[in-house]
Amino acid sequence: MVKVRTGQAPDKMSRAEFSAHFQRSFYDPLFDREREAIARLEGIAWHAYCDSRKAPRTSKAGTGFADPDYDLSDEWRATHEAVQRAAVRQKDSDSPSRVLLVCGASRNDGTCPGEMSKSFRLCKEAEKIFQDERVDVDLLDLSHLISDYGRKIHPCKACVSTAMPLCHWPCSCYPNHSLGQSDDWMAEIYERFMLAHGVLIVTPVYWGQAPNGLKLMIDRLVCANGGNPDPSSTGGKDPAKAKAIELKGWPYPNHLAGRVYGLVVHGDVSGANNLRHMLAEWLDYLGFLASGAKSQIDRYIGYFQPYASSHEALDKDEAIMEETRNVARAVSNAIAAVRAGRLAQPDADLKPPRQK
Secondary structure (H helix, E strand, C coil): CCCCCCCCCCCCCCHHHHHHHHHHCCCCHHHHHHHHHHHHHHHHHHHHHHCCCCCCCEEECCCCCCCCCCEEEHHHHHHHHHHHHHHHHHHCCCCCCEEEEEECCCCCCCCCCCCCCHHHHHHHHHHHHHHHCCCEEEEEECCHHHHCCCCCCCCCCCHHHCCHHHCECCCCCCCEHHHCECCCCHHHHHHHHHHCCEEEEEEECECCECCHHHHHHHHHHHHHECCECCHHHHCCCCHHHHHHHHHHCCCCCECCCCCEEEEEEEECCCCHHHHHHHHHHHHHHCCCEECCHHHEEEEECCCCCCHHHHHHHHHHCHHHHHHHHHHHHHHHHHHHHHHCCCCCCCCCCCCCCCCC
16 A cells, blocks of 8 residues: 655644635625624534534445445536436436637626726637537626626645545545535536537637636536445545555546647737647547537737727727637537547547556
8 A cells, every 4th residue: 555645734723724715705794793603604504514524414335335324415416417417418418508708808898907808808709600500509607707896716735736536527536515615606517518519618818818707617617527426335534445445447538539729829929829729638548539620729919909999909809709609610620520420539449558
């Protein structure tokens, strides 16, 4: 048995530190009349924190799980069952074709930036093509992370680096009520990925990298590549059990494999090509199929021009508009080909010599 290394985690907060964090959520003077009620809620939250009440509502896992007597989170079970239903619907030949159209920009006009993103405008061009091709469009606008009340994608905790079976599909790290880590958007996003026959990501470059919301989503989708669909098999988050399972041999299932993808990446001075390559490599690793040479573009809009006139630069750039429409057409064609059995993953039956 390999050793589980520990000693990095900090001690629990003091009561005073916890109180300071908790009270900051009620800074607005409008809450002043309810200070006594808030103090009572703080006491409950402190109790949950001290007792590490991650999943306060559970039920026995039951049949179909490695340990039927394991106390399984009711919230995780609901997400798990939604993902299972989505998988059945996605494979139904009578269901309509569906694309997940991801707007990766953080900007929208509902909060501080005061203006919509160019990525959103390009998404709307792609959406028109999918509608013409009778492909249902699910627009996942990640800028809602900045403008919707309480909307959040919690960061990946890197369970996979301890052992692959410790990374559950869908992710079971959240919600963690004892740490105030709840209402995680990924619970919905897993289902939306599972429902899709294809994915088209439209994104800008932020400091040479993916925008923060897109990167959070990418990291949290690590469980789709090799994740364990049975938390009871690892006793929840028992690293020793997970390491033992992986070392006995783990199949690393690709839960989203076989879907198709397209990419539209745009920048203003640099990094577009690098980001497109990174996104393509990630999707390839997930078992997605590229939709052809015209399904991936990286371009510059208003190259080295002022940010203030970038939308005007896009207005003049009909070429990138049509290239984006072509990406959508390529993805639509690939979805139709896969569903008709004319396009398959050529290396699907090959067994890699390395486990991961």
